[in-house]
Amino acid sequence: MTSTETERTAGRTTLAEIFGGTHAVIDLDSYTSNLQALQRLIGERDLMAIVKANAYGHGAVECARAAEEVGVKAFGVARIDEALHLRRAGIDAEILVIGPPNAIQVDVAVENDISLTVSTELSLEAVLETTKRQSKPARVHLKVDTGLHRYGSTPELAIELAKQMSKIDEIDLVGIYTHFSSSDEIDRAPTDAQLAKFHRVLDAIKAEGIEIPTVHFANSAAILTGILEGSTMARAGIACYGLDPSSEVPVTSEFKPVMSMRSVVARRSTLPLGEFVSYNRTYSAEIDEEVADIPIGYADGIERHLSNRAWFSHRGRRCNVLGRVCMDQTVISVPEDVSEGDEVIIFGDGSQGEMTVAELGELSDTNTYEPVVRISARVPRVYLRNGRVASWSRPFLNEHGEASSTN
């Protein structure tokens, strides 16, 4: 066998193994079509695709590669490590660290052409020291806190930092931005107040004769509600993945959920009348009940809070979760015709009776972001392109069955 044939055989084996267990399916066609829908909404502006937290659990490298193919020129991540991960995977576009930069990693960030956010005197000092050492300019975005009160400078400090940075040759002040606290609510008042504050800062900086080419503030919710005027770029996260920013600001029907999660029936059995199921006996059968054990649990990101609340889907039918969700297994109620080895859908676009991410979020008392972000590194991801499996990532083992590191 040639090495490619060996690889292919090894690949097939691995893929069958993945489909035989719990896995997440990531439809990259839906992802790119969501990006294109966002691009239509923002018109001529640049789209920054937010791929922090492993692209909200969807796989940062695979998503970024697909996004580059449809013309996305900027990515946002929260940590320098996440940016390095993308650079080392060959992503050439601008990568902005939207979170506070870890001072110790500023060196390696600048070395790798990663854009940093400066909001404090300390972060500016860290960037300055690095650029002097490396005799290489750093690309910087200035973040203004206009009401969220987390990372960002006060309007006064923002103006001061802009003045300082404009005098330093080693610093390329390419962008200025702010972030909304409540753009996913129907009430626009808090967002308008933040925008007014932001525009006052922009005007003051302009009055100093300082030009900052890129201005951005819109997240997914703001893009969907058309809050874009005065910006040259928009930062979209949740909508890229086809999920609603909130119930008040949902995505339109153009958007498609990108992730679905699937597993298989590991064991079929009858829970006799009066018997309890799973830890601490929180569910008992009122009749002899057909049940199935599914190898998925809170270690995969299906949280224990869903015990006796959630449902999985088997061929379009709802199968309630019975008793406690365990670390690695969950028991569901099933119809008579279910067999061991059958597929069950944990969540997806809802077209086969499965929970949507919005429903899952509601049952977990959280938003649409957390259910996908918490799908753990243990869960293999299968990537679809043109309706076919294009690639996959699997923790612990690479496609040759050798040890691989997880991310």
Ligand SMILES: *Cc1c(COP(=O)(O)O)cnc(C)c1O
């Ligand atoms: C996460 C994040 C975004 C993306 O927000 P979505 O609601 O997912 O679109 C944009 N900007 C900043 C600063 C963020 O932290």
